[in-house]
Amino acid sequence: MKDPILEVQNLKKYFQMNRNETLKAVDGISFTLNEGETLGIVGESGCGKSTLGRTILGLYEKTEGNIRYKGKNYPQTKRDRFKLTKEMQMIFQDPYASLNPRSTVYDLIAEPMDIHGLYPNKKQRLHRIEELISEVGLTKEHLNRYPHEFSGGQRQRIGIARALALEPSLIIADEPISALDVSIQAQVVYLLKQLQKEKGLTFLFIAHDLSMVKYMSDRVGVMYLGQLVELTTSDKLYQHPLHPYTEALLSAIPIPDPDIEEKRERIILEGDVPSPIDPPSGCVFRTRCPRAMAICSKIKPNFNEIEKNHFVACHLYQHQEEKYKEKEVGV
Amino acid sequence: MSSMLQNFSKNKTALICMIILLFIIVVVIFSEFLPLHSPNKMNKEYRLQGPSSEFFLGTDQFGRDLFSRIISGAKISLLVGISSVIISVGIGIILGLIAGYFGKWYDSLIMRTMDILFAFPEILLALAIVAALGPGTFNTILAIGIVNIPVFTRLVRGSVLGVKNLEYIESAKSLGAKDTRILFLEILPNITAPLLVQSTLAISGAILTESALSFLGLGVQPPNPSWGGMIAESRRYMELAPGMIIWPCLAMLITIFAINLFGDALNDIFNPLRGKN
Numbered sequence: 001m002k003d004p005i006l007e008v009q010n011l012k013k014y015f016q017m018n019r020n021e022t023l024k025a026v027d028g029i030s031f032t033l034n035e036g037e038t039l040g041i042v043g044e045s046g047c048g049k050s051t052l053g054r055t056i057l058g059l060y061e062k063t064e065g066n067i068r069y070k071g072k073n074y075p076q077t078k079r080d081r082f083k084l085t086k087e088m089q090m091i092f093q094d095p096y097a098s099l100n101p102r103s104t105v106y107d108l109i110a111e112p113m114d115i116h117g118l119y120p121n122k123k124q125r126l127h128r129i130e131e132l133i134s135e136v137g138l139t140k141e142h143l144n145r146y147p148h149e150f151s152g153g154q155r156q157r158i159g160i161a162r163a164l165a166l167e168p169s170l171i172i173a174d175e176p177i178s179a180l181d182v183s184i185q186a187q188v189v190y191l192l193k194q195l196q197k198e199k200g201l202t203f204l205f206i207a208h209d210l211s212m213v214k215y216m217s218d219r220v221g222v223m224y225l226g227q228l229v230e231l232t233t234s235d236k237l238y239q240h241p242l243h244p245y246t247e248a249l250l251s252a253i254p255i256p257d258p259d260i261e262e263k264r265e266r267i268i269l270e271g272d273v274p275s276p277i278d279p280p281s282g283c284v285f286r287t288r289c290p291r292a293m294a295i296c297s298k299i300k301p302n303f304n305e306i307e308k309n310h311f312v313a314c315h316l317y318q319h320q321e322e323k324y325k326e327k328e329v330g331v
Numbered sequence: 332m333s334s335m336l337q338n339f340s341k342n343k344t345a346l347i348c349m350i351i352l353l354f355i356i357v358v359v360i361f362s363e364f365l366p367l368h369s370p371n372k373m374n375k376e377y378r379l380q381g382p383s384s385e386f387f388l389g390t391d392q393f394g395r396d397l398f399s400r401i402i403s404g405a406k407i408s409l410l411v412g413i414s415s416v417i418i419s420v421g422i423g424i425i426l427g428l429i430a431g432y433f434g435k436w437y438d439s440l441i442m443r444t445m446d447i448l449f450a451f452p453e454i455l456l457a458l459a460i461v462a463a464l465g466p467g468t469f470n471t472i473l474a475i476g477i478v479n480i481p482v483f484t485r486l487v488r489g490s491v492l493g494v495k496n497l498e499y500i501e502s503a504k505s506l507g508a509k510d511t512r513i514l515f516l517e518i519l520p521n522i523t524a525p526l527l528v529q530s531t532l533a534i535s536g537a538i539l540t541e542s543a544l545s546f547l548g549l550g551v552q553p554p555n556p557s558w559g560g561m562i563a564e565s566r567r568y569m570e571l572a573p574g575m576i577i578w579p580c581l582a583m584l585i586t587i588f589a590i591n592l593f594g595d596a597l598n599d600i601f602n603p604l605r606g607k608n
Contacts, residue, residue, distance in 0.1 A: 057505055085507035098498035102520040112506045162502070 004071075005170055005202050006033040006056070011065035013048075013055045021277050025051040027226035028065070030303065035169070038196065038203040040217030040234065042210060042249070044273055048226040049206045050093070053172040056204070057090055069170075086116060089163040093175040095155035099147040105158055106143040109133065112165040132161045137191060153184035160191065164199075172204045177212060185209075189216055210253050214238055219309075222246045225284040226276055228303060232310040242312045244289050245269075283315065291316065345596030351589040359406045368396035370403040371554045379572040389574040391564065397574065400556040401582050407557045408586070411472050411541040411550075412534040418476030420530055423483025428514050430484065431491025442488065445481040453478050457540055461549045471550045475537045486529055490522035524597075531594030535587040542583065558583045 013026040025048040033039050043049050054060045056067060058081055066073065069084065092098035099108055109129045112118075119125035130140045136157040147155055156176060163171055173192065177185040189212060195201060207213050213220055214234050221231040222245060230243040241247045248267040255261050269288045274280055280287050286296035295315050303313040339345055358365075368386070374394035381389045387398040430441040448456065460474035494500065495518060503517050542559025544550035551557035553564075558579045565575035 054501075059501060059504055082507045085505065090502070090505045092498050092502055094498055098502045100499045100503075100517055100521070111503070111508075115507050115509075115512065159502075162506070166506070 003035050004032045005035045005069070006204075007066075007068040007071075008032070008056065009066040009068070011052070011055060011067065012063045013051050013060055014063045017277060023277050024226050024279060025276060026055060027276075027279070029223075029226075029228050031221060031228065031231055033170070033202060033204060035202055036196075036200050037218040038205050038216055040205045040207065040213035040220040041223055042208055042213050042220060043223035045208065046273060046276070047223045048276070049208075049223055050174050051226075052223070053090065053174045053204060053206050057088055057172055058084070059090075086166045087168050088170045088172065089166060089168040091156070091159055091163050091171060091173040091176045094179050095152050095159055096147075096179070098159055099155055101147055104144055104146055105133070105138075108147070108158060109143075109161050109165055112162060116166060118166070128165075132165055135164065135195070136161045151184075152180050153188060156180060156184075156188050157191065160188075160195070164195070167199075168201075170202045170204070172206070174206045175208065176205075178207065178209065185212065192216070210249060222249065225273060225279055227284055227313065228311070229285060229313050230311065231303075236310060242306065242310070242317055243285075243314050244291050244316075245285050248290075283313070339600055342596050342600055344592050345600065348589045348593035348596065351585065352593065355405060355586060355589075356409065358402060359409060362399070362402045362406065365402075367399040367402070370395065370399040370556050372396075379568060379575070381572070381574060388578045389572060391561075391572070391575050392568055397578055400561060401558070401579055404556040404558045404561060404579065405582060405586070407468065407551050407555065408538045408541060408583070411468065411475065411557075412538040412590075415472045415475035415479065415537045415541075416530050416533045418472070419479035419483050419533065420526065422476075422480050424487050424519070424526070426480070427484040427487025428491055428518065431488040432495055432510070432514055432518065438488075441484065445484050448478075448481045453536075454540060454543055457544060458547070458549065461544060466549045466552055468551050468555075471541055471544055474544070475540050478540070479533050479537065482533065483526070483529065486525055487522065490525055491518055494518050494521050528594050528598040531590055531597060535590040535594075538583065538587060538590075 009030050011026055011029045012024070015023040015025060017023050027048075029052060031039065041049050041052065051060065055062050069087065103111070106129060109132055110125060113125060113128070119128050129143065133140060133143065138154060138157055138161075142150075142154075147158065150158065156179075159176075176192070177188050180188060192203065193216065196203060203216070205213065205216050207216075217234045219232065220234045220237045221228050222237070222243065223229070224245050230237065230241065230246045237246065238250065241250055244267075248269050251264075251267045255264070267290065269290075271288050274284070274287055280297070282298050283289070283292075283296040283301050286292045289296065293315060299315070301313045301315045301318065303311055304318065306312050306317050372395060374390065377386065377390050377394040379390060379392055380386060380394075383389070386396050388401070389397050391397060391400070426441050426445075430438045451459075457474045457478045460477055461470055464470040464473065500513060500517055503513050508517070538558075541550050541557065542562065545557045545559030546563040548563070551560055553560065561579040562576055565572075565579070568575055
């Protein structure tokens with residue numbers, strides 16, 4: 001087992017909407033990310049995946065909780081945080097919006113170096129930029145062009161080169177492929193895997209495409225309404241999902257065989273995702289859960305390690321002692 | 332950029348206006364080397380004359396050459412127009428960026444101040460400032476510059492609000508960029524199009540305001556010529572020498588028309604809905 005590079009403990013990010021309403025985008029998330037691994041985070045749109053990534057990166061101020069990077073507490077002062085940006089980088093969702101339309105590719109890749117004062121020597125800088133651009137599969141002829149002259153996939157490659165320019169160890173990829181064509185998605189995912197192998201990068205891979213996440217990740221966490229409901233290795237998650245929400249999500253993946261597809265029964269969730277401003281009491285998933293019980297509306301299930309490396313937050317799988325406690329409450 | 336130049340050369344209005352404006356600017360710059368009468372030299376025996384071979388557009392009530400006075404007036408009008416807009420654009424950009432980007436009480440403070448400035452009629456405010464500072468070319472520039480600040484502050488603030496939540500701003504933040512870098516290198520380059528267009532319109536507005544101030548005797552002081560001042564002087568001699576009022580008006584008309592159309596054309600060129608940019 002490698003060392004943990006990132007430890008997130010009970011992280012919360014609330015947005016104050018107005019005097020009486022708070023949007024709980026991320027509501028008590030804990031996980032550990034080990035060096036060199038890829039942790040996938042999946043969930044419906046609006047479940048707080050992106051907020052989670054941005055809060056870890058420091059783009060949003062966290063409301064509560066603890067983030068430890070390489071065993072150290074997350075720096076609070078501006079200067080320390082500035083240093084941390086060198087370690088942690090982000091790949092953005094929309095390659096059409098995440099590149100300044102008025103900058104050339106050269107300027108875009110030089111920007112992180114400029115900010116951090118790396119490679120002040122012009123020749124060295126050009127050399128490094130050419131190195132980066134070829135690493136992501138573009139050529140130096142592209143350097144003098146503007147973003148709008150590129151396709152979505154190429155733009156995402158530029159975004160990746162920008163993220164790599166500071167040689168970070170952790171990359172938060174916020175739905176890096178969801179805005180791309182399917183054929184391009186595979187290329188970009190392959191590129192990310194390749195880079196991970198070469199540089200030993202750690203990825204927090206946020207997405208909603210389950211099959212891509214499975215291919216990409218070592219472990220996968222499932223998010224629902226600002227909380228992690230299940231977290232385990234990707235094989236286990238896809239073979240033996242425990243949480244009813246994970247089961248429903250997985251059954252939504254179409255199987256490319258019409259015979260099986262016709263016969264199998266899909267779990268179709270009823271209703272909409274409840275508003276994160278006013279989440280349900282107890283278990284947040286209970287309003288749509290096909291297996292909801294009386295206890296679910298009363299007590300919030302703990303995020304327990306049911307078996308080694310398999311965390312679930314569901315009353316169907318609680319420990320014995322907790323069951324006892326529940327009896328005492330009178331459910 | 333190259334596609335923008337292409338759009339530009341295709342737009343005939345923009346091209347014609349630019350040629351007219353360039354012509355005016357070149358004439359103004361090289362007016363001292365042209366074989367013209369001195370704009371302030373009086374010739375008693377040639378008062379209120381019509382066009383002749385000696386005086387191209389005729390003379391005014393003191394026998395001064397109208398043509399050289401109009402060119403000399405163009406120098407002042409353009410100087411006032413351009414420098415006052417530089418003042419208001421400069422201050423407007425800074426205030427607008429701060430208000431739009433930092434929000435909160437910065438925004439409230441700046442925008443409420445701008446609202447107060449906006450509440451005054453333009454010419455009245457300019458009059459008040461010139462009256463307080465005293466008449467003169469420099470003070471006229473300053474007054475018109477101050478009057479136009481709210482327009483640019485609002486414009487910049489609005490554009491910043493449109494841009495500041497885009498992903499590339501977040502991307503810069505995630506790289507550790509400081510606020511000043513984000514403001515001037517990320518946001519500003521992306522809001523230049525509406526600024527450029529508004530600036531051309533403001534230049535013509537400034538020339539008009541300067542004329543109005545000079546007409547009221549508070550702008551450029553005699554004997555130096557300015558278009559507004561020339562028009563004001565000519566009122567009494569309209570029947571005797573109609574050229575005295577016609578030529579400065581025509582010069583102003585052509586210049587402002589050219590600048591306005593140029594601004595409109597720039598708007599078309601930069602408008603993202605027209606091109607693929």
